[in-house]
Amino acid sequence: MPTDNHGKSYTHSGSGTNSQGNHWCSRDYGSGASNSNSYHYSNTSGSYHYSNxxxxxxxNNGQxxxxYTPPSGNSGKK
Structure with missing residues (x-):
């Protein structure tokens, strides 16, 4: 089973490309995890988004x- 950058095990639960050419990928960390799923997508415009x-x-808006929004919900612009 693969692990992420923090050593947590996950299952690759899906990926694909939609009709506009935008790519997405999702991970499932299992029912015992407090936030069990994560995903990312990247758009042909150059923007991308990660939900951890x-x-x-x-x-990232590609421009x-x-x-970045940390787990606590406080937002910070970079």
């Missing part, structure tokens, strides 16, 4: 702007 298993998110 710990509840944090990261979004130099990005936003």
């Amino acid at each position: 298993s710990n509840g944090s998110t990261y979004h 130099g702007g990005s936003t």
Whole structure:
């Protein structure tokens, strides 16, 4: 079973490309995890988004702007 950067095991639960050419991928960390699923997608425009298993998110608009939201829900622009 693969592990993420923090050593947590997960199952690759799906991936694909939609009709607009945008890619997505999801992971399942199992029913015992507090935030069991994570996913990311990348768009043909260059933007991408990560939703992590710990509840944090990261979004890059593909034009130099990005936003990170930590697990606590406090947002910070980068």
